[in-house]
Amino acid sequence: MKLDTKRICVASLATLLLLTGINGAEGVSPKPTPTKNPYGASVPIDPPGPNDVILTVTNHSKVVKFSLTSLRKLGTTRISIFEPFVKVRQTFTVVSLAKIFKSANIPSTAKVLTDALNDYIYTNTAKNFTDSQAQLAIARFGGPIPYDQGGPIRIIFPDKSTLSKNLPSWNWSLNVITVK
Amino acid sequence: MERRHALDRNVMRFRVSGGQKVLAFIALLSFLALSFSIIVTNKSSIAESKSLTSATAPASSIIFTQRETLVYTVRLAQWLDQQIPRREVQIARALLAQRLAVVNTDGKSVGQSAPSGYLQSLFKTDSIVDGSSPGILTAKEHAQLAQLLNPEIEGLISQADSWFLNINSPSIVS
Numbered sequence: 001m002k003l004d005t006k007r008i009c010v011a012s013l014a015t016l017l018l019l020t021g022i023n024g025a026e027g028v029s030p031k032p033t034p035t036k037n038p039y040g041a042s043v044p045i046d047p048p049g050p051n052d053v054i055l056t057v058t059n060h061s062k063v064v065k066f067s068l069t070s071l072r073k074l075g076t077t078r079i080s081i082f083e084p085f086v087k088v089r090q091t092f093t094v095v096s097l098a099k100i101f102k103s104a105n106i107p108s109t110a111k112v113l114t115d116a117l118n119d120y121i122y123t124n125t126a127k128n129f130t131d132s133q134a135q136l137a138i139a140r141f142g143g144p145i146p147y148d149q150g151g152p153i154r155i156i157f158p159d160k161s162t163l164s165k166n167l168p169s170w171n172w173s174l175n176v177i178t179v180k
Numbered sequence: 181m182e183r184r185h186a187l188d189r190n191v192m193r194f195r196v197s198g199g200q201k202v203l204a205f206i207a208l209l210s211f212l213a214l215s216f217s218i219i220v221t222n223k224s225s226i227a228e229s230k231s232l233t234s235a236t237a238p239a240s241s242i243i244f245t246q247r248e249t250l251v252y253t254v255r256l257a258q259w260l261d262q263q264i265p266r267r268e269v270q271i272a273r274a275l276l277a278q279r280l281a282v283v284n285t286d287g288k289s290v291g292q293s294a295p296s297g298y299l300q301s302l303f304k305t306d307s308i309v310d311g312s313s314p315g316i317l318t319a320k321e322h323a324q325l326a327q328l329l330n331p332e333i334e335g336l337i338s339q340a341d342s343w344f345l346n347i348n349s350p351s352i353v354s
Binding site for chain 2: 037038039040041042043045085086087116117118119146147148149150172173
């Protein structure tokens with residue numbers, strides 16, 4: 001049987017190009033989604049300063065006030081999640097709610113009330129939040145989260161966690177956490 | 181002895197015949213089919229109610245949007261009455277914008293289903309708020325803006341109401 005070297009070369013080259021293409025597609029980091037809200041006002045709201053109080057956590061007599069700086073001191077990580085409201089993948093800088101609960105000595109059995117700037121309230125047990133690895137997002141794609149996109153801080157959940165499917169628990173523009 | 185034989189004959193009569201077996205089988209099948217049907221109906225009812233009450237279901241989104249619209253108009257009125265600074269109005273407006281940008285389960289954003297009159301009123305209030313000075317309004321600004329802003333606040337509320345009614349009873353408001 002005679003080997004057609006020309007054909008083999010072409011086939012090999014095509015396979016190589018195909019594999020390169022696949023690897024390349026996997027290696028490309030997702031481009032940041034445009035952040036401008038088409039329904040937002042034209043004058044943007046200044047994000048809070050690094051030392052402005054943006055979250056108050058109250059566990060009966062114990063009150064802990066957090067600024068962006070003090071939240072960062074708790075330790076941050078970055079996670080990429082599917083944002084269920086705008087239905088795109090986004091990368092957030094987060095502090096785990098478990099750390100925030102710990103800072104205010106909130107026990108896992110406590111019923112925790114999360115209250116947003118628009119007085120939207122969502123309540124669940126601390127355990128259910130931590131079991132779903134609830135996170136407090138303090139930045140998106142490395143920058144401040146605009147107020148018209150759920151900022152400056154918001155609760156998010158990793159994909160496939162139990163509460164990730166429960167949209168009311170994704171409290172935007174979080175203001176206060178209180179133990180009931 | 182005679183009595184015992186009579187008893188045996190009676191017992192023999194209670195033997196399950198072939199026809200009875202077929203009937204029992206049909207009854208069992210019917211029972212299983214009914215159970216299956218109840219389970220399937222329940223599941224679909226639960227799924228339907230979940231989809232209707234989901235935060236990104238179109239009907240729920242309109243309710244949330246109406247709430248945010250009312251909060252925004254209250255903040256506008258408070259700002260106009262020199263009770264709160266402009267920043268608080270802007271925050272309420274931003275939260276309304278966030279709600280309008282939510283992509284519903286039908287793939288459309290809430291804002292895409294908004295009546296054009298609603299968006300026009302909204303953007304008119306934006307131009308008034310953006311053109312004012314930061315902080316609490318002065319008495320002079322209050323007098324100037326009241327005439328411009330009050331009709332827009334009323335327009336926004338009535339547009340939100342009609343939007344909500346259109347979604348819930350399209351045959352009534354057509």
